[in-house]
Amino acid sequence: MFRSSLAATVLSGASALTFLAAPAHAVGPSGLVAHRAVYDLELKDATDRSGIAGMYGRMVYEFDGSDCAGFTTNFRFVTQIDTGDSTRLSDQQTTTFEDIAKGTFRFETKSFTDDQLDKDVRGAAQDNDEGLKVDLTQPAAKHVDLAVSRFPTEHMLDIIKNAKLGKSFFEARVFDGSDDGDRSLVATTVVGKQTGPATDDADAEKAGAFAKTPFWPVTVAYFNEKSAGDAMPVYRMSFKLYENGITRDLTMDYGDFVLTGRLSKLELLDPKACK
Template identity: 60%
Template sequence: MLVRNIAFVFVASLSGSIAGAAQAMPGTAATGLIAHRAVYDLELRDSTDRSGIEDMSGRMVYEFTGSACQGYKTDFRFVTQINTGDAVRMTDQQTTTFEDAAAKKFTFDTKSFTDDKLDKEVGGSAAESDAGTVVDLVRPDSRKVDLVASDFPTEHMLQVIDNARAGKRMFESRIFDGSDNGDESLITSTLVGKSQTPVSDDKEAGEAGQFSKAPFWPVTIAYFNDKSGTDALPIYRMSFKLYENGITRDLVLDYGDFVLTGKLKKLDILETASCDKQTQK
């Protein structure tokens, strides 16, 4: 998609009202992450002449389910309408991932369409070991790739939350999310602000339902090419407000030549069996 596998940011508790609410909900995994479906409206905030984009809008739907004991599944769809002045085209990326934290395995499948025509499909699996991360690609071609040890998306999100709780404001990680051609990892630099509560005129906070008054952290993550490292300009930056249960809102997606915003339009909390119930089966 226009965005790499942005789903990992949303995959993703233990102070204040949000922790109590999370622990009480049936969709909460042992980690405090809540099973949910979030819908975001996308709009173009800014663009340069070099981007060739006059206008852009769309919608992003992100669904996160599972638990620490059964693994985490994400279904993600990112649809945009792009106006270049000369033409209007529709892009549609559909991504499904599954992350088994205990087994240190990750599977991914992404289909990208332009004007309803399939442009690209990337799929495969990855596994962590002491020696590094091994990727087995099955689409578009079958091959094995050996990478430096990397975190998977939910694992990285939990790092962000843990560091935010601990008051650590900046840290770097290497991640693998299966995006682009599924054969490279990324270096990330994460900046976490101090915990905040919504102000009275924060209209988007109301879309968070029972979490509308809960505290959040402002987070910015910069993504760097593995070869160039953090000394070069990032491939893109994402900023968002992050709750302790993994829900995000007020997104800003900065690609250098253009910037998108993503406003939370709808949030549904989904029910998932707890690990205790799964163990009893």
């Protein structure tokens, strides 16, 4: 799961599905597969307030590792933004490492505008029954105590588990190191009924061996922890989710503008063996 801090993981994982290539690429009991997915981004909608006349780009999401050794995610989100008067290039590069068994998470995000570094956020988090402890090292040393939270891969696995159980709605607090790395967000997740690709499904064929495999339509809305009543989410993401953690047909709603992400290339990576 990924949440670009452009405005945000995801793409940061009781049905009987059969994946044509899953057994050879499964990374462990979780069922998640190591993979690299490339998405072509386009502007779907923008309000006048956004100041955006046009926008396009590319997102590369690489998920690797194993249940026993932990999971590494490399994520790059590059967009060219046209304001009508000028254009600028935005480039976000994120690397995370998550050890579910130990409850640890490391993160580093660098954000560039026109090749100039705007922000560099680095830190580590430890989750236990007493809460989430975050130690930031960049841009300055800082310690933050937060409520117990899920990390991105844990949250992906929660979504898959609930989808299998037929549970269409659930809520969780999620920490992914986005933005300034000092807060978690409340994520409300809606899971639709499992279905297969329609004949006009735009990027189904790009899923390779999984092109005709059933998936769940999923929408995750992220809210600030202190939001109350009918508060608007800070970010909303919809996607089609396979049981192995691969996603496609993304819609990323940042409030003032909406991007779509079509899967253009999917590569399965060699699994990391547990010793």
